[in-house]
Structure formats: C-alpha cells, structure tokens
Amino acid sequence: MRRSRQAQQERLANSGYVQGTLAVSFDTASDDTLFGPQRTARDDLPDPTWWAGRITHALIEVMTGLRPAPQVVRWTSPEVYAVVARRSALAARRAANPGARTTRQRLSVLRVRVCEPVDGVIEAAVVLQHGSRVRAVAMRLEGQDGKWRVTALQIG
Numbered sequence: 001m002r003r004s005r006q007a008q009q010e011r012l013a014n015s016g017y018v019q020g021t022l023a024v025s026f027d028t029a030s031d032d033t034l035f036g037p038q039r040t041a042r043d044d045l046p047d048p049t050w051w052a053g054r055i056t057h058a059l060i061e062v063m064t065g066l067r068p069a070p071q072v073v074r075w076t077s078p079e080v081y082a083v084v085a086r087r088s089a090l091a092a093r094r095a096a097n098p099g100a101r102t103t104r105q106r107l108s109v110l111r112v113r114v115c116e117p118v119d120g121v122i123e124a125a126v127v128l129q130h131g132s133r134v135r136a137v138a139m140r141l142e143g144q145d146g147k148w149r150v151t152a153l154q155i156g
Contacts, residue, residue, distance in 0.1 A: 040143035042119050048141060051148050052124035053109040056137050059084055059153065060107055060130065065091035077151045084153070105131030122148070 045051075055075055061067040062084050069085040076084060111127040120143035128135055140152035 037144040037149070039120055040146050042116065042143065044146060045120070045143045045148060048114050048116070048122040048124065048148065049112050052114060052122065052126055052139065052141060053112045055141075055148070055150060056112075056124075056126040056128060056139065057107060057109055059150070060128065060135075060137075060155075063087040063091060063155075064105075064107075064130075065095055066104070075147065075149055076153075077149060080150050080153050107131075110134070 055072070058067060058072055059076075062069050062072055065088060069081070069088040072084060073081050107128065107130050109126060109128045112124060113126075114122050114124045116122055122141040124139050124141060126137040126139070128137065136156040138152075138154040138156075139150050141148040142151050143149075
C-alpha cells in the first residue's frame with residue numbers, strides 16, 4: 001500500500017498538477033486596499049455643488065456648538081473629524097463660561113464653486129455669512145463608498 005501511494009505521488013508530480021494553489025497574488029494588496037474605503041466614480045455620487053454647501057453648513061454648526069459633532073462623522077475623514085470635534089468641544093466650553101454671550105448668529109451659504117481635478121474628487125470653495133462676518137471655506141471632497149467625504153478642510 002505504501003508503494004502504490006508513493007507511485008501515485010510521483011505520477012502527479014510528473015504530470016504538472018499541483019493541488020491546493022490559487023492563481024492569486026496578495027503581494028501588492030494590503031488590508032487597506034481590500035477592506036478600506038472604496039473610491040466611487042463621479043457618476044455614482046450626488047451633485048457636488050449642493051453637497052459642498054450642505055456639508056459646509058453642517059460643519060460650521062458643529063464647530064460653533066449648534067450641532068453635535070457625531071452627526072458629521074460619516075461624512076468626514078478621521079483627520080477632519082478630529083479638528084471639527086476639537087473646535088466643537090472648545091465652543092462648548094466657551095458657552096459654559098458664565099460670562100459668555102450666547103447669542104445665536106445666522107448662518108447662510110452665499111456661494112459655492114467646485115472644480116474636479118480627478119474623477120470622484122472635488123475641490124470646493126464656499127463663501128458663507130456667519131452673523132455679520134463673511135467667511136471662506138476650502139475643502140476637498142472624495143467619493144468613497146457611494147458618498148462624498150470631506151478629506152481636507154480650511155476655514156478662513
């Protein structure tokens with residue numbers, strides 16, 4: 001019996017058949033590319049002009065303490081969310097100060113300009129009025145997992 005098994009293995013080795021292998025190479029793939037956020041093409045995403053205005057409005061409300069920070073976590077990268085949440089906590093501490101003024105200022109988006117350097121990536125400039133001040137916001141939106149996500153944010 002041992003002799004027949006050895007003969008069978010020799011026949012298989014000479015035939016070129018190899019059992020249990022797949023023609024897949026994981027050398028170039030990492031966990032981030034396989035299981036991380038997946039890029040989404042522009043055609044599969046909502047209107048970027050409307051979306052940039054809405055997300056800017058929401059982010060400013062979070063940073064001024066009018067909206068809780070977790071409401072924007074799914075639409076921001078971890079880096080942007082950390083900055084927004086930190087400014088939200090600072091605004092909450094300022095509002096808790098007994099001598100602080102707590103007047104709510106009107107916030108409205110005046111103008112949104114977008115450009116698309118690459119498919120699924122939008123760079124937007126948003127002008128908004130916050131009380132008596134006019135502010136500029138620059139952001140980068142990337143299509144990830146079927147939605148726009150803010151990956152860079154600069155407020156002037």
